[in-house]
Amino acid sequence: MIQRRYVFPGVLEMNYQSGRRMGVNIYLIDGGSEYALIDVGFLDELPDVLELIRQMDFSLSACKLIIATHADVDHTQGLTRAREVLRCEVVAHPKSVPAIEEGDEILTYARIDAQGIRIPIPRCKVDRTIDEGDRIQIGDRQLEVWSTPGHTAGQLAMRMGNLLFSGDNIFRDGCVGVIDAHHGSSLVDYITSLERIRDSDVEYLLPSHGPIFRKENRLLDSTISRLRAYSHMSDFGTCAVDWPLMDEWEEDLASGEFRF
Numbered sequence: 001m002i003q004r005r006y007v008f009p010g011v012l013e014m015n016y017q018s019g020r021r022m023g024v025n026i027y028l029i030d031g032g033s034e035y036a037l038i039d040v041g042f043l044d045e046l047p048d049v050l051e052l053i054r055q056m057d058f059s060l061s062a063c064k065l066i067i068a069t070h071a072d073v074d075h076t077q078g079l080t081r082a083r084e085v086l087r088c089e090v091v092a093h094p095k096s097v098p099a100i101e102e103g104d105e106i107l108t109y110a111r112i113d114a115q116g117i118r119i120p121i122p123r124c125k126v127d128r129t130i131d132e133g134d135r136i137q138i139g140d141r142q143l144e145v146w147s148t149p150g151h152t153a154g155q156l157a158m159r160m161g162n163l164l165f166s167g168d169n170i171f172r173d174g175c176v177g178v179i180d181a182h183h184g185s186s187l188v189d190y191i192t193s194l195e196r197i198r199d200s201d202v203e204y205l206l207p208s209h210g211p212i213f214r215k216e217n218r219l220l221d222s223t224i225s226r227l228r229a230y231s232h233m234s235d236f237g238t239c240a241v242d243w244p245l246m247d248e249w250e251e252d253l254a255s256g257e258f259r260f
C-alpha cells in the first residue's frame with residue numbers, strides 16, 4: 001500500500017503520485033464511495049496506472065467512469081483496455097465519439113505519414129456523451145462539464161469548485177494544444193475557449209500535460225493575443241481567418257506601382 005498524495009482535496013494525479021513523468025496527466029477524482037478517471041493515456045503505461053490505483057487502496061470496481069477529454073491517441077490509446085478492466089462507462093463529447101469509436105488515425109494523431117508516426121489506436125465504445133453544462137456526480141464530488149473547442153472540436157474541460165481540469169487548452173508556459181487543420185482545430189473557437197477560462201473565477205488549472213498551475217490572466221492574455229495574431233497569419237494555413245498581406249498586395253498590384 002502506498003500513501004495517496006492528493007494534489008487538491010479529492011484529486012490525485014498519476015505523474016504526481018508516482019513521482020515520475022508517465023505521459024499524459026491522468027486525474028483520479030476521489031468521491032469517497034466511488035471515483036472517476038480523466039483520461040487514461042497510452043496503453044503501455046496502463047498496467048502501471050492500474051497498479052498505482054490498486055496500491056493507493058482503491059478498488060478497481062469502484063471506478064464509476066472514465067472521461068475522455070478528447071480523442072487524441074496519447075489520451076485515449078488505453079481506453080478500450082481500461083474500460084474492460086475497470087468495467088466502467090467511457091464518456092466523451094459527441095464530437096469526439098466518431099474518432100474514438102472508429103479509431104480514426106488522422107483525427108487522433110495516431111498516424112502522421114510525413115513523420116513516420118504510426119501508433120495503433122484500438123477502437124473504443126463510448127457509453128455516453130457529455131456536453132456543456134452537464135453535471136457529473138462522483139460520490140460526494142461534482143464536476144461541471146465545459147465544452148472548450150479549439151485544439152479539437154470535442155475538447156472538454158471539467159470544473160470542480162475552484163479547479164478546472166483544463167485539458168489541452170493551455171499549459172503552464174502559455175503553450176496550447178497542437179493547432180492543426182487536419183485535427184479540426186479552430187483558432188476562432190480556441191480564442192473563445194481561452195477567454196472563457198480567463199474570465200472565469202477558477203483559481204487553478206489542471207492541464208492534461210505538464211504541471212498544475214495557478215490561473216494567471218496575464219498568461220492567458222498573452223496566449224490569446226498570439227492566437228489572435230495567428231488567425232490573420234499563414235502559419236497555421238487554413239486555420240487562419242484571413243491573410244491581410246494578400247489583400248494589401250492585391251491593392252498594390254492593382255495600383256500598378258512597385259512599392260519595394
Ligand SMILES: [Zn+2]
Nearest residue numbers: 072074168208
Ligand atoms: Zn494532448
